[in-house]
Amino acid sequence: MYNVIPLALMKPGQEGVVVRVEGGFGVVRRLAELGLVPGAKVRVESSYWGPVVVWVSGFRIAIGRGLARRVWVRVD
Amino acid sequence: MTLVKRITVALAGTPNVGKSTVFNLLTGLRQYTANWPGKTVEIKEGIKEFNGYEIKFVDLPGTYSLTAYSYDEVIARRFIVDGRPDVVVQVIDASTLKKDLYLTLQLLELTDKLIVVLNMMDIAKMKGMEINVAKLSKILGVPVIPMIAVKGIGVEDLLKKIIEVVEGRVRLKPLRISYGEKVEPLVEKLRGAVHKNIIEGYSTRWLLIKLLEGDKEAVEILKKSPEYNDVISLYNEILKTNPNIGVVIASLRHKMIDTICKLSVRQPKELRTLSERVDRIVLHKVIGLPILVGVFSTAFFAVFTVGEFLSDIVSSLFSLVVDTLVGSYLAEITDPLARSLTMDGVLPAFDVIVSFIPMITMFLLVYAVMEDSGYMARATVIMDKYMHLLGLHGKAFLSVLMGFGCNVPGIMATRGLEHHRDRLIAILVNPLVPCAARLGVMVFIVNLFFEPFRATLVMVWLIVLSLLLVALTGALLDKVIVKREFTELIIELPEYHIPSIKNIALLTWVRVKAFVKRACTLIFASVILIWFLYTFPTYEVETSFGAQLGRSLEPLGKLMGLDWKAIVSLIFGLLAKEQVLAAMSVIYRVEEESLGEVLKSVWSPLQALTFLTVLMVYQPCVATIAVIRKETNSWKWTLLSTVYTLSLALILGILTYNIGSLFLR
Numbered sequence: 001m002y003n004v005i006p007l008a009l010m011k012p013g014q015e016g017v018v019v020r021v022e023g024g025f026g027v028v029r030r031l032a033e034l035g036l037v038p039g040a041k042v043r044v045e046s047s048y049w050g051p052v053v054v055w056v057s058g059f060r061i062a063i064g065r066g067l068a069r070r071v072w073v074r075v076d
Numbered sequence: 077m078t079l080v081k082r083i084t085v086a087l088a089g090t091p092n093v094g095k096s097t098v099f100n101l102l103t104g105l106r107q108y109t110a111n112w113p114g115k116t117v118e119i120k121e122g123i124k125e126f127n128g129y130e131i132k133f134v135d136l137p138g139t140y141s142l143t144a145y146s147y148d149e150v151i152a153r154r155f156i157v158d159g160r161p162d163v164v165v166q167v168i169d170a171s172t173l174k175k176d177l178y179l180t181l182q183l184l185e186l187t188d189k190l191i192v193v194l195n196m197m198d199i200a201k202m203k204g205m206e207i208n209v210a211k212l213s214k215i216l217g218v219p220v221i222p223m224i225a226v227k228g229i230g231v232e233d234l235l236k237k238i239i240e241v242v243e244g245r246v247r248l249k250p251l252r253i254s255y256g257e258k259v260e261p262l263v264e265k266l267r268g269a270v271h272k273n274i275i276e277g278y279s280t281r282w283l284l285i286k287l288l289e290g291d292k293e294a295v296e297i298l299k300k301s302p303e304y305n306d307v308i309s310l311y312n313e314i315l316k317t318n319p320n321i322g323v324v325i326a327s328l329r330h331k332m333i334d335t336i337c338k339l340s341v342r343q344p345k346e347l348r349t350l351s352e353r354v355d356r357i358v359l360h361k362v363i364g365l366p367i368l369v370g371v372f373s374t375a376f377f378a379v380f381t382v383g384e385f386l387s388d389i390v391s392s393l394f395s396l397v398v399d400t401l402v403g404s405y406l407a408e409i410t411d412p413l414a415r416s417l418t419m420d421g422v423l424p425a426f427d428v429i430v431s432f433i434p435m436i437t438m439f440l441l442v443y444a445v446m447e448d449s450g451y452m453a454r455a456t457v458i459m460d461k462y463m464h465l466l467g468l469h470g471k472a473f474l475s476v477l478m479g480f481g482c483n484v485p486g487i488m489a490t491r492g493l494e495h496h497r498d499r500l501i502a503i504l505v506n507p508l509v510p511c512a513a514r515l516g517v518m519v520f521i522v523n524l525f526f527e528p529f530r531a532t533l534v535m536v537w538l539i540v541l542s543l544l545l546v547a548l549t550g551a552l553l554d555k556v557i558v559k560r561e562f563t564e565l566i567i568e569l570p571e572y573h574i575p576s577i578k579n580i581a582l583l584t585w586v587r588v589k590a591f592v593k594r595a596c597t598l599i600f601a602s603v604i605l606i607w608f609l610y611t612f613p614t615y616e617v618e619t620s621f622g623a624q625l626g627r628s629l630e631p632l633g634k635l636m637g638l639d640w641k642a643i644v645s646l647i648f649g650l651l652a653k654e655q656v657l658a659a660m661s662v663i664y665r666v667e668e669e670s671l672g673e674v675l676k677s678v679w680s681p682l683q684a685l686t687f688l689t690v691l692m693v694y695q696p697c698v699a700t701i702a703v704i705r706k707e708t709n710s711w712k713w714t715l716l717s718t719v720y721t722l723s724l725a726l727i728l729g730i731l732t733y734n735i736g737s738l739f740l741r
Contacts, residue, residue, distance in 0.1 A: 028320075029290065029322045030145055032322070033141040034140060034175075035174070035178075038323075038327065046359045051460055051567075057330075060352070060568070061567065061568050062566075062569055063567075
């Protein structure tokens with residue numbers, strides 16, 4: 001049974017696979033360039049009020065919370 | 077005699093891969109910051125002689141990609157295309173190979189002469205990665221050089237390989253990327269609308285792929301083509317059926333990278349790195365903030381307390397040297413003009429500069445350590461939400477903080493901002509952050525006119541007003557300057573590094589040199605100009621051009637209840653805000669010790685408050701103006717900033733005085 005939730009709602013330590021990224025052309029492409037594309041494995045490292053820190057393909061990036069609400073992730 | 081052959085090598089790479097270490101290792105002290113007109117990005121160049129070649133290395137800005145997303149990317153790309161370097165070297169962090177190969181694939185589309193440097197091989201090994209260098213080189217079709225830059229391993233190999241590539245002794249078969257059945261037909265379709273090589277210097281295929289990625293600069297380049305209209309209408313048609321084509325291309329590149337890594341890298345399951353464990357504490361929701369306060373208090377202390385201490389030493393040394401070496405000559409100058417020029421113009425100008433340098437050096441040192449260690453990125457993550465309250469980007473935090481000490485390092489601290497636009501906003505709001513010099517004058521005057529409780533209120537009000545102006549100006553500029561598509565934070569958290577002393581020292585040295593060269597000449601000229609205003613034509617302040625200017629501005633001053641003496645002191649304050657008090661004691665003809673009594677007799681508390689309001693808001697000093705000019709590389713923005721703060725000061729002065737009169741009379 002799978003659930004698709006926004007990255008912003010994932011708990012620290014939770015893993016998942018990116019399903020889709022919403023937003024303007026530029027920001028979606030930017031995230032894609034950093035490896036946050038549909039099919040990418042992600043793990044949330046820290047997430048509270050403020051940016052979300054996420055592990056993706058071997059390194060970590062922090063993305064603004066508003067943006068993290070538009071990245072949809074399939075979690076177990 | 078053999079002729080020295082000159083070649084140019086561009087150094088590319090994503091941020092945090094140790095590119096600056098490699099650059100320092102290659103060029104040592106023979107480097108300088110290049111002045112690229114109209115650019116706010118710091119670009120370093122350096123020279124290395126090797127085997128009869130004089131190699132000029134150009135350190136391009138660190139970028140993740142070469143799509144025209146940020147200013148840095150545009151600059152890096154333009155240099156590779158227009159600068160026509162003989163070789164492009166990409167520095168890769170071997171331990172985060174996957175992240176860096178994305179840039180590699182794009183470089184391969186742009187240039188044939190690429191050399192890949194696998195830096196930090198030791199860290200990759202520690203992570204348990206086994207990289208088959210020969211295999212990787214074969215797949216990419218370009219030379220791959222393993223390196224451990226901090227230990228100097230691999231540099232010689234790189235230099236040799238550069239020469240081999242230049243002399244054509246290496247067979248290069250750069251990987252030609254095919255984007256498969258989803259994308260290639262679209263490229264072909266677009267190519268159908270093009271008859272020959274559309275723009276000289278650019279590969280047609282590359283331009284078309286960039287167009288499909290939605291690259292705005294590619295569109296600009298294509299505009300020069302006679303076939304532009306056909307290509308664009310075809311492109312818009314494609315977009316209708318394939319709106320996500322940009323992401324598809326990015327995904328395909330990542331798939332290709334996965335394949336490359338599978339073939340050339342053996343890697344155990346991802347281990348938790350030390351940095352990840354450290355970040356659990358540093359980014360912790362409760363203890364993260366106190367750690368940050370601790371780190372930045374230390375930084376602030378180092379820059380301003382230690383900096384000021386060093387400034388005092390240097391300043392005394394300077395006057396000692398002047399006295400012993402040229403003192404006797406100075407005493408002999410009898411011509412009043414020459415005497416005034418040296419004693420009141422040139423020497424004070426040197427003194428201003430000499431006392432600035434220790435503080436700037438300390439700041440640049442602290443800044444380099446913060447950047448190099450990786451802590452800056454964490455601070456940005458923690459501060460982002462608070463900075464947004466001020467309408468600023470998280471990365472502007474250091475800039476505002478330093479501004480409270482002095483706006484000159486405050487403005488220099490905006491260098492970490494990736495987008496030209498964000499950086500410009502951060503530079504333009506910084507003069508409104510009240511610096512220590514202004515706070516000092518404020519405390520002195522407020523305590524003269526108000527009893528302790530009210531004094532506190534007044535000071536809090538003045539600081540809150542300043543910060544409100546920062547926020548409002550930030551919001552205003554955000555509306556006025558052409559918006560980029562989004563403003564949300566995206567930042568990599570690099571592994572922590574213990575900064576290398578040699579690296580930090582070199583970085584600081586080059587930057588201090590650039591500051592002295594570009595900003596100090598302007599500071600010097602401004603100090604002389606102000607000397608001129610207060611000396612000519614009569615050698616008396618009260619009848620000088622400056623005083624005449626002050627008198628002619630008196631009608632304006634009346635609107636705020638200020639007489640010409642106050643205005644003249646404010647003009648003098650441009651030299652440095654702490655000079656306002658000294659200027660007043662000259663104008664009111666009193667010793668500085670008894671200045672307080674005199675001011676109390678000529679001003680009402682309301683006039684004092686108005687004076688302070690104006691003092692807090694208008695351009696801090698000539699050094700700030702000089703550094704705005706240096707960092708924006710534009711007179712237009714420098715002038716705009718000055719006019720803006722002056723008008724703002726005037727408006728707020730008038731408002732304070734007139735609203736205050738309603739209540740305080």
